[in-house]
Amino acid sequence: xxxxxxxxxxxxxxxxxxxxxxxxxxxxxxxxxxxxxxxxxxxxxxxxxxxxxxxxxxxxxxxxxxxxxxxxxxxxxxxxxxxxxxxxxxxxxxxxxxxxxxxxxxxxxxxxxxxxxxxxxxxxxxxxxxxxxxxxxxxxxxxxxxxxxxxxxxxxxxxxxxxxxxxxxxxxxxxxxxxxxxxxxxxxxxxxxxxxxxxxxxxxxxxxxxxxxxxxxxxxxxxxxxxxxxxxxxxxxxxxxxxxxxxxxxxxxxxxxxxxxxxxxxxxxxxxxxxxxxxxxxxxxxxxxxxxxxxxxxxxxxxxxxxxxxxxxxxxxxxxxxxx
Amino acid sequence: xxxxxxxxxxxxxxxxxxxxxxxxxxxxxxxxxxxxxxxxxxxxxxxxxxxxxxxxxxxxxxxxxxxxxxxxxxxxxxxxxxxxxxxxxxxxxxxxxxxxxxxxxxxxxxxxxxxxxxxxxxxxxxxxxxxxxxxxxxxxxxxxxxxxxxxxxxxxxxxxxxxxxxxxxxxxxxxxxxxxxxxxxxxxxxxxxxxxxxxxxxxxxxxxxxxxxxxxxxxxxxxxxxxxxxxxxxxxxxxxxxxxxxxxxxxxxxxxxxxxxxxxxxxxxxxxxxxxxxxxxxxxxxxxxxxxxxxxxxxxxxxxxxxxxxxxxxxxxxxxxxxxxxx
Numbered sequence: 163x164x165x166x167x168x169x170x171x172x173x174x175x176x177x178x179x180x181x182x183x184x185x186x187x188x189x190x191x192x193x194x195x196x197x198x199x200x201x202x203x204x205x206x207x208x209x210x211x212x213x214x215x216x217x218x219x220x221x222x223x224x225x226x227x228x229x230x231x232x233x234x235x236x237x238x239x240x241x242x243x244x245x246x247x248x249x250x251x252x253x254x255x256x257x258x259x260x261x262x263x264x265x266x267x268x269x270x271x272x273x274x275x276x277x278x279x280x281x282x283x284x285x286x287x288x289x290x291x292x293x294x295x296x297x298x299x300x301x302x303x304x305x306x307x308x309x310x311x312x313x314x315x316x317x318x319x320x321x322x323x324x325x326x327x328x329x330x331x332x333x334x335x336x337x338x339x340x341x342x343x344x345x346x347x348x349x350x351x352x353x354x355x356x357x358x359x360x361x362x363x364x365x366x367x368x369x370x371x372x373x374x375x376x377x378x379x380x381x382x383x384x385x386x387x388x389x390x391x392x393x394x395x396x397x398x399x400x401x402x403x404x405x406x407x408x409x410x411x412x413x414x415x416x417x418x419x420x421x422x423x424x425x426x427x428x429x430x431x432x433x434x435x436x437x438x439x440x441x442x443x444x445x446x447x448x449x450x451x452x453x454x455x456x457x458x459x460x461x462x463x464x465x466x467x468x469x470x471x472x473x474x475x476x477x478x479x480x481x482x483x484x485x486x
Numbered sequence: 487x488x489x490x491x492x493x494x495x496x497x498x499x500x501x502x503x504x505x506x507x508x509x510x511x512x513x514x515x516x517x518x519x520x521x522x523x524x525x526x527x528x529x530x531x532x533x534x535x536x537x538x539x540x541x542x543x544x545x546x547x548x549x550x551x552x553x554x555x556x557x558x559x560x561x562x563x564x565x566x567x568x569x570x571x572x573x574x575x576x577x578x579x580x581x582x583x584x585x586x587x588x589x590x591x592x593x594x595x596x597x598x599x600x601x602x603x604x605x606x607x608x609x610x611x612x613x614x615x616x617x618x619x620x621x622x623x624x625x626x627x628x629x630x631x632x633x634x635x636x637x638x639x640x641x642x643x644x645x646x647x648x649x650x651x652x653x654x655x656x657x658x659x660x661x662x663x664x665x666x667x668x669x670x671x672x673x674x675x676x677x678x679x680x681x682x683x684x685x686x687x688x689x690x691x692x693x694x695x696x697x698x699x700x701x702x703x704x705x706x707x708x709x710x711x712x713x714x715x716x717x718x719x720x721x722x723x724x725x726x727x728x729x730x731x732x733x734x735x736x737x738x739x740x741x742x743x744x745x746x747x748x749x750x751x752x753x754x755x756x757x758x759x760x761x762x763x764x765x766x767x768x769x770x771x772x773x774x775x776x777x778x779x780x781x782x783x784x785x786x787x788x789x790x791x792x793x794x795x796x797x798x799x800x801x802x803x804x805x806x807x808x809x810x811x812x813x
Binding site: 218251259263270272279280282289292310311315318 | 513545549553554558559563580581589591593
């Protein structure tokens, strides 16, 4: 029961973070673009419940939920979205590039679709060479399974038995393109079979099912048997980016999505087990208050000083450059 | 300091071998690096000595293994990756240019990417348009990469050792036609610093700025010119990024005339970047326009007769120097 409540809280916190970020974006408080994972919370909460503290992970442009599920600090995450100095990357990365090597073992969200596949496999290679106990989890979406990097790095990881788990959140859309219009397999994880890698396909709106599949995957990878691929079928409530009206989707997509809402389903399950509606409301109110604080922190934080523009570059060869 | 005579490829092998012994986090990864010991015999015997965890034969998956090297480097390993030819850098453009070069900055300095990428480059081996390029200009474009291009056995060994110890990604351009060249190097262990050019020959009339194999051609040209009473300085950059600007400034301020020699396609070349920088920064020192002596703006041809038209030879350098000096 406590475990289910924790999953519920994580899902609610992810949605609260995303809804707060969306509101800030709409108000013009954020520059650039943000990509929200509203509708994918069940998959994210379930998957990260199976990941141990010593494990590593990579993320994507739609990666805020992974940070929350991993126990990251919503204040620093929100500040990064705002481009503030207090953000995870001092404002140099933004929404698509949150990383936290020190505390979360977060090897970075990435703006290049599929880039985390090779990086996660490389992290798993490092674990094999070092002989440590960490598994690396590469999180990515449906469309990146069509990148060459998927096939190149999975082949190597399988051949060398690397401690790697890939977690695919399949929301069926790459920007506007429905995955089956450009992909000839009903499921995506089945491609793992081509490399003799075991896989599972699960309902990503069922956090417990995702957790169980990921537990199996993590145990497999940790025991030296090589990689494992888990595909969670999810819905992307918003368009590709915040503000995308998603006119390319049939109306039935959202009807189906809302009928399968992971948070609603878990709430119902908890109430069936005797949790009171007020307790669930309290979790929601707590999450909303936490994200209010995160927005306040981000909004009030200072921007980087313009003089910081060349900090963290490898080579200080800008003495002769004048940017403007 | 006592010296020994050794080929450039053996010198690189020695450098890698010493670093493998010194640094347990270092590993070597690439096509045909382990069982075969590399197509240019750079890693012969390494597999037996260091084992399959540290000397890794990869499939022909350049994006895959380059990206994995980035991930391993983020975890504190020191990968030394080889691309069989620099032409294949297009196959791993994303992990090199978008990941290795950028992740330190984009993460706000949370990680460094201490990897080395070795890339055999250059014309003259009759390998046609997809195995003969000099892509320094493209690689130097991306902020975050350090780039070196040695011309001698001594520098090839000293720079590969410095590259392995550098906290940031270093791309090493090795000219294929230098591998078999035998030269003297010190017996004792040494490092060649990244970011320091080398005045190969002092002179007062004109500076030839160059790197890699063209340094040798520039030296030949300098001897021919000396016989005619023209005294040129040859500045071997050794490191392209970060470039040794102090050395360039000192030489140009002395000779007041410059040509830049490289094997690159002239359009969009690193030679062009250097020419622009010198013109912007040292205009008052110049007695003549900066001239580039580069390859043609064509695909590298196969036929020996045609390929020889496509990179600067000593006589081309001699002609360019005389043209610039009106002699």
